[in-house]
Amino acid sequence: MIVLGIETSCDETAAAVVTDAREIRADVVLSQLDDHTPYGGVVPEIAARAHLEHLDGLVRRAMAEAGVGFGDLDAIAATGGPGLIGGVIVGVMTAKAIAAARNLPFVAVNHLEGHALTARLTHDVAFPYLLLLVSGGHCQLLVVEGVGRYRRLGTTIDDAVGEAFDKTAKLLGLGYPGGPLVEQAAARARNPGRFALPRPLVGRPGCDFSFSGLKTAVRRHVEEVGALSGAGLSDADRDDLAAAFQATVAEVMADRCARAIARFKQDHPQGGALVVAGGVAANKTLRARLQTLADREAMPFVAPPLRLCTDNAAMIAWAGIERFRLGEQDPLSFAPRPRWPLDPSAAPVIGRAGVGSGVKA
The missing domain is CATH 3.30.420.40 (ATPase, nucleotide binding domain)
Incomplete structure (x- = not known):
C-alpha cells in the first residue's frame, strides 16, 4: 500500500x-x-x-x-x-x-x-501505550488503545508547553521559534542552578499540567535582574535562566508522567511503552528525563527521530x-476542523478559553 x-x-x-x-x-x-x-x-x-x-x-x-x-x-x-x-x-x-x-x-x-x-511508523510499537503529546498548541497525556481509541488522562489547564518555550524565549530576547533557542541557551549555562523557579502541580494528584505561573516567574526574574544591572540581561543571565526553565519543565513532565504511568499500569497490567511525540519531544533534556523515568518504571521508552x-x-x-x-x-464532503479532540469524551478542563480549556486538545 x-x-x-x-x-x-x-x-x-x-x-x-x-x-x-x-x-x-x-x-x-x-x-x-x-x-x-x-x-x-x-x-x-x-x-x-x-x-x-x-x-x-x-x-x-x-x-x-x-x-x-x-x-x-x-x-x-x-x-x-x-x-x-x-x-x-x-x-x-x-x-x-x-x-x-x-x-x-x-x-x-x-x-x-x-x-x-508516529511511534508505530518508526518503532512498530504495540497497543496499548502511554503517550505524552507535547507541542506548541497541545500538552496531553493519553492512553493509546488502538487506532481512533484514545483516553486522555491529563492536559494543560492553561498554556501548552511549546507555547511556554516560545514566550520564555521572547522574554529572554532569544527570538523565535523558542524551543530550539532555549535549548541552545541552556546548553551554554555556566550556573544552571542559579535561578529558583516554581514547579507547577508537582506532587499534586492528577495528570494535568500548568505553565502560566512558570512563565510569570521567568518574567519576574527578567525584570529583577534587569533592574539590578541597569542594563538588562547579560548573555550569562539568559543562559542560566533558560537552563532553569528547561530543567523545571523536564521535572514537571516527569512528575506528571509518573502519575500517568501509575494509572496506566492499573488499567493495563500487561504493560506497554512510554512514548513522547510532538515538537517539544525534540528537546534532548526532556527525552533524557523521560528515559530515566521509563527505566525506573521498567517500561520501554520510545521517541521518534527528531525530524x-x-x-x-x-x-x-x-x-x-x-x-x-x-x-x-x-467522503469528499468532509469539512476541515479547527478543533478535533482525540478523546471527545474527556471533560473540559477548568482554565482559560482556548487550548488550555481542552477545546483544541
Whole structure:
C-alpha cells in the first residue's frame, strides 16, 4: 500500500509518500520560519498563503523523490484538523482534488493522531501505550488503545508547553521559534542552578499540567535582574535562566508522567511503552528525563527521530494507512476542523478559553 500524505495545519508545508511496510519513500517539508520570525509567532493568513503557493510543488517533488506516479497510489491522506483553519483548508482541498481526479480514496487525518501513531511508523510499537503529546498548541497525556481509541488522562489547564518555550524565549530576547533557542541557551549555562523557579502541580494528584505561573516567574526574574544591572540581561543571565526553565519543565513532565504511568499500569497490567511525540519531544533534556523515568518504571521508552517530532507529512500518510487498512475513508464532503479532540469524551478542563480549556486538545 502506498499513500501520499499532506500536512498544512500550521507553519510547515509538507508532503510525503509512505508505504504500509513502514518505508518513508519521500518526506518533504518547507518551513515558513523566515516568513513568521519578524512577527515573533505564526501569522495565520501568511501561513495559509504560503501553503497555497508551495503545496503543489512539494507534492510533485515528493512524488518524484519516491519514484511513483499518481497511478501507483492507493489513497491520499491529509490533515483535516485541528489547526489554523486557512492552512487546513488548503491541504484538504488539494488532497480532495487529487482524489477526485484520480478516483482515489481520501482519508482525513487528525493531526494529533498523526503524532500519536508516529511511534508505530518508526518503532512498530504495540497497543496499548502511554503517550505524552507535547507541542506548541497541545500538552496531553493519553492512553493509546488502538487506532481512533484514545483516553486522555491529563492536559494543560492553561498554556501548552511549546507555547511556554516560545514566550520564555521572547522574554529572554532569544527570538523565535523558542524551543530550539532555549535549548541552545541552556546548553551554554555556566550556573544552571542559579535561578529558583516554581514547579507547577508537582506532587499534586492528577495528570494535568500548568505553565502560566512558570512563565510569570521567568518574567519576574527578567525584570529583577534587569533592574539590578541597569542594563538588562547579560548573555550569562539568559543562559542560566533558560537552563532553569528547561530543567523545571523536564521535572514537571516527569512528575506528571509518573502519575500517568501509575494509572496506566492499573488499567493495563500487561504493560506497554512510554512514548513522547510532538515538537517539544525534540528537546534532548526532556527525552533524557523521560528515559530515566521509563527505566525506573521498567517500561520501554520510545521517541521518534527528531525530524518526525515536528510537523511532517510522513506521520499523516502513516495515520492514513492505519485507518485505510481498517476499511476507513472519508467522503469528499468532509469539512476541515479547527478543533478535533482525540478523546471527545474527556471533560473540559477548568482554565482559560482556548487550548488550555481542552477545546483544541
